[in-house]
Amino acid sequence: xxxxxxxxSTVCGTEVMVIRGSGAVVECGGAPMVEERPAEPGSxxxxxxxxxxIGKRYxxxxxxxxxxxxxxxxxxxxIGGVPLQLKDAKPxxxxx
Amino acid sequence: xxxxLILQMAADTESERIGLVCDTRRWSYxxxxxxxxxAALNISKSTCSYVALLDESSEAAAIALFAAAMAGVPYVPxxxxxxxxxxxxxxxxxxxxxxxADTDRIRQLSPEGRxxxxxxxxxxxxxxxxxxxxxxxDDPGDGIAVQLFTSGTTAAPKAALLRxxxxxxxxxxxxxxxxxxxxxxxxVSVPPYHIAGIAALLTSIYALRxxxxxxxxxxxxxxxxxxxxxxxxxxxxxxxxSRVIARMDAGVSAHPPALRAISYGGGRMPTELIERALKxxxxxxxxxxxGLTETSSTIALLGPEEHRVAHASSDPAVxxxxxSVGRPLPTVQIEIRDEDGKPLPLGERxxxxxxxxxxxxxxxxxxxxxxxxxxxxxxxxxxDAEGFLFLAGRADDVIVRGGENISPGxxxxxxxxxxxxxxxxxxxxxxxxxxxxVGIAVVTKPNLPPPSEDELRTLIRNRLRSSRVPExxxxxxxxxxxxxGKLLRRELRKLFQS
Numbered sequence: 001x002x003x004x005x006x007x008x009s010t011v012c013g014t015e016v017m018v019i020r021g022s023g024a025v026v027e028c029g030g031a032p033m034v035e036e037r038p039a040e041p042g043s044x045x046x047x048x049x050x051x052x053x054i055g056k057r058y059x060x061x062x063x064x065x066x067x068x069x070x071x072x073x074x075x076x077x078x079i080g081g082v083p084l085q086l087k088d089a090k091p092x093x094x095x096x
Numbered sequence: 097x098x099x100x101l102i103l104q105m106a107a108d109t110e111s112e113r114i115g116l117v118c119d120t121r122r123w124s125y126x127x128x129x130x131x132x133x134x135a136a137l138n139i140s141k142s143t144c145s146y147v148a149l150l151d152e153s154s155e156a157a158a159i160a161l162f163a164a165a166m167a168g169v170p171y172v173p174x175x176x177x178x179x180x181x182x183x184x185x186x187x188x189x190x191x192x193x194x195x196x197a198d199t200d201r202i203r204q205l206s207p208e209g210r211x212x213x214x215x216x217x218x219x220x221x222x223x224x225x226x227x228x229x230x231x232x233x234d235d236p237g238d239g240i241a242v243q244l245f246t247s248g249t250t251a252a253p254k255a256a257l258l259r260x261x262x263x264x265x266x267x268x269x270x271x272x273x274x275x276x277x278x279x280x281x282x283x284v285s286v287p288p289y290h291i292a293g294i295a296a297l298l299t300s301i302y303a304l305r306x307x308x309x310x311x312x313x314x315x316x317x318x319x320x321x322x323x324x325x326x327x328x329x330x331x332x333x334x335x336x337x338s339r340v341i342a343r344m345d346a347g348v349s350a351h352p353p354a355l356r357a358i359s360y361g362g363g364r365m366p367t368e369l370i371e372r373a374l375k376x377x378x379x380x381x382x383x384x385x386x387g388l389t390e391t392s393s394t395i396a397l398l399g400p401e402e403h404r405v406a407h408a409s410s411d412p413a414v415x416x417x418x419x420s421v422g423r424p425l426p427t428v429q430i431e432i433r434d435e436d437g438k439p440l441p442l443g444e445r446x447x448x449x450x451x452x453x454x455x456x457x458x459x460x461x462x463x464x465x466x467x468x469x470x471x472x473x474x475x476x477x478x479x480d481a482e483g484f485l486f487l488a489g490r491a492d493d494v495i496v497r498g499g500e501n502i503s504p505g506x507x508x509x510x511x512x513x514x515x516x517x518x519x520x521x522x523x524x525x526x527x528x529x530x531x532x533x534v535g536i537a538v539v540t541k542p543n544l545p546p547p548s549e550d551e552l553r554t555l556i557r558n559r560l561r562s563s564r565v566p567e568x569x570x571x572x573x574x575x576x577x578x579x580x581g582k583l584l585r586r587e588l589r590k591l592f593q594s
Contacts, residue, residue: 004097004238004261017097019268054109055273055302068097068268070105089272090426094282094303094329095359095385095394096296 001026007033011042012073014052021065026084028052029075048083050076057087097264098238100165102302103129109274110304117281117325118155118309125301128158134226135163135219139194142212146190146243149173149288150183150197152311156216157288158297159223160196161242165260168236170243173289177579180205186245186253187211242294243460244389247578255460256389265453266295266392267302269427276305279354283327285310285318285336290580292331292362295393305329315339322352330355331385333362335581338369341376351377361385361394363581364487364505367419368512374407386421386487388473390464392454396430396485398422413480419509420484428452430485431470432478445478445501447491476503493585495524496532497563504585507534507566510559511552516544519575523585525568525592535568535592539575546571568592 001007002022008015009028016026016033026033030045052058054072059065060079066087067077077084103125106115111126123131139147147164149157149172157173164171172190174183176198184205187193191209195202196219214222238260245253282300284307286293300307308325310318313336322330332340337360343349358373358380365384374382381400387393398421406418424430431439432446440446449470457464457471465471476488488494488503495502504522511520518541525535540546547555549569557565576587 017101019097054105057268070101071108089275091272091275092270092397092425093359093381093383093399094299094305094357095270095361095383095397096282096284096292096299096331 005035006070007035007067008037009033009073009075010038011044012075013071014069014073014075014077015071016052016058016067016077017070019057019066019068021060024060024065024079026065026067027078027081028073030078030081031075044075048076048078049074050083052077057089058084059087060084098165098236098260099241099263099267099298100132100162100236102264102267102298103132103162105273106301106304113278113304114306115301115304116155116158116307116309118153118311121155123155123158125304128155128162128301130227131155131159131220131223132162132166134229135159135223136166137226137229138222139163139167139169142194144192144194144212145169146193147171148187148190148193148195148197150176150195150201151216151288152176153284153286153288153293153309154216154311155309156196156219157293157309158301158307159220161294161297163223165241166236168239170240170257172243172245173287173294174245175247175287175289175579176201182253189255190243244289244291244294246389247582256456257458257460258389258392258456259458262392262454262456263295263298265427266394267298269425269452269454270394271299271302273302274304276300276303279326280328281306281308281325281354282329282331283308283310283318283322283325284331285313286331286333286362287312287580290362291387291389291393296331315343316348319343319349319352322355323349326354327352328354329357329359331359331361333581334360334365334369335363335577337365337373341369341372344376355380357381357383357400359383359385361387361421363583364489365419366512367509370403370418371407374403384421386485388475390455390457390471391428391450391452391473392456394425395428395450395452395455396421396424398484416486417480417482417484420480420486422485423483424450424485425452428454430479433472437466440478442479442481445476445488445503448473448475448477448485448487490585493523495522495534497527497534498530500563502534502564506560507536507556507564510556511536511538514547514552514555516540516547518542521575521583521585521588522566523588523592525589527567533567534564535570535588536566537570537572537575537588537591539572 011029527533
C-alpha cells in the first residue's frame, strides 16, 4: 500500500484511503485489509470491534501512517494488533 | 485520492440532506451524486479530453466538476467575460472538449476542433436521465482534476494544473468531514472559474455545509438570498463586501439574519473597509484568506479572534495585523526570499515562497516549483515577529525609486485616509533622475472637488518618507478593475506613460 491506495476490510464495510505512509499491513477487525474484497466476509476478532467512523483520520503512534475512513464499519483498525488512534482535528474557520 | 470521493462520502452519510440550492432547485447530496455519475457516463462516451464550463454559477458547475473527476478528465471552467477572440484561443487549447455553455455564446464562437456542446439545461437533464443506468466506472485515477487559465497580463494565459492530490490535501488539511450542522449554509457568489468558487464546492460538500449558489454577484440579490435561505457563511472579495455595505447603508436591506461568518480574500482589503465591516457586523466572525490558483486556494488565514484582538488593540503592531493575511495553515510552509532566492529574516520584505502538498505550482507548459518544491508566488510580503504575513503587492508592482523599494499599498492607505478620496492607486512612473518614481491616481467621492496636488503631496510627506511623494498625480472618474475586483495596475502605468 501507498498514498492513494484504497483498502477494504474483509470482516465489515470499512474502507480506508491511505493518506500517508507505505508498506504497512493494516488490519480491520483483526484481519489484514485488502484491495479486493473477498466474496465471503470473515468474522471480527474480539477486541477489534470498536468500529470506524466515516471522515475520521486514523494514525499510528509513530505518526508515519495516516488513513482516512471513507466507508464506516464495525471493525476497528490496527497494525500488528496495535490499535490505530483517531487523529486530533484542529478546527480552522471556513475560508472559501 | 480522486476528488469525486468527497461527494461520494457526503452522499453515503447524508443522502437526503440538501447540499446545494440554486435558483428554485434544491439538490440533496444523493441527487448530486447520481447526476454526477450520469454526466460522467456521458462524458466518457464522448471520448472528449476535457470538460469545459462556459457559464455562470449553477448546479451544472458542481455536477461537471465531480463528473469530470469520475470520468478521469480535467475540468476547465472558463471566464465567460473574456472576448470571443480570447475564448476561441482557449477553446482551441482544450480540443476536443465536452462544453457546457450558454449556447448563443458558443454559436458566436463557432469553435473548431470536434467539441461537443450542451446547454446547461440539456447537460443537467441528460445527466439525470443517465443516473440510473450509471454504474461506478473503472478507477478514473488521480491525475489532473482542474485546469484553470490564469488571467494573462502580458503574455497568453497560462494553464494552471491542480491535481486531485493537491485539492484533496487542501480539503483534508482545512476541513473536518461532516463538521457543519444541518442549519449551516454557505453563500457562494464568486464565479465558477475562480479558484475560490471551486474550493467552496469541495470544502462545503466535505463539511456537509449547504451551498447557496448565486449565479452572478449583485449586492441586492446577495442580500435577498442571504435572508431568504438564512445563509450562515459567505465568502466575498473586498469589492463585493464594499458593494454590500453600500446597499445596507442606503437602507436597501437589513443585516442578514443568520449570517455568522464572512471570509474574504482575492484582493487587497482596505483597512478602512474592514474596520467599517467589523463595526457594522459586530457578531459576525471575519476570516481573511490568502491564496492563489496555483496553491489550491487558501494558504494563510487571519481568523475571527485575531481580527477582534487587532481591532481592539491600542498597540500599533497588534493593530496593524488587521491589515495582514494572518498565519500560514499548519499544512504549508511560507518563506520570504530576496531576489537571489535567499531566505530573509523576519520583518524584511521580499518575495513570498510557499511549499506544501496542496501547492501545485504546475502549468501545462512547465512547473514553477524549485528543486525543493517551493513555489514563488510573485507576491511581495513580509512576516512580523509573531508570524503574521503581510502582503506588499505583486513583486512586479513594487516601485523601485533610486534603489529603494516602495510598496504601493503604504501610499494607497495614506491617500484613502483623506476624507474626500474614495479610491487610490500608486504605480511606478518613469523618472530620468530615479529610474522610477511614484505616480498616483485618485478618485474623489461623488460631487466633491479633488484636493490640490500640493495638499496630497503634503499628506504623503507628513505621513511617510519624502521618497514616497508622488511625481505625477492623476484624478480619474474610476480606477480600472477586472470583474473580480483586481486593480489593473498595468492600465494605470500605461496612462502615466502617455
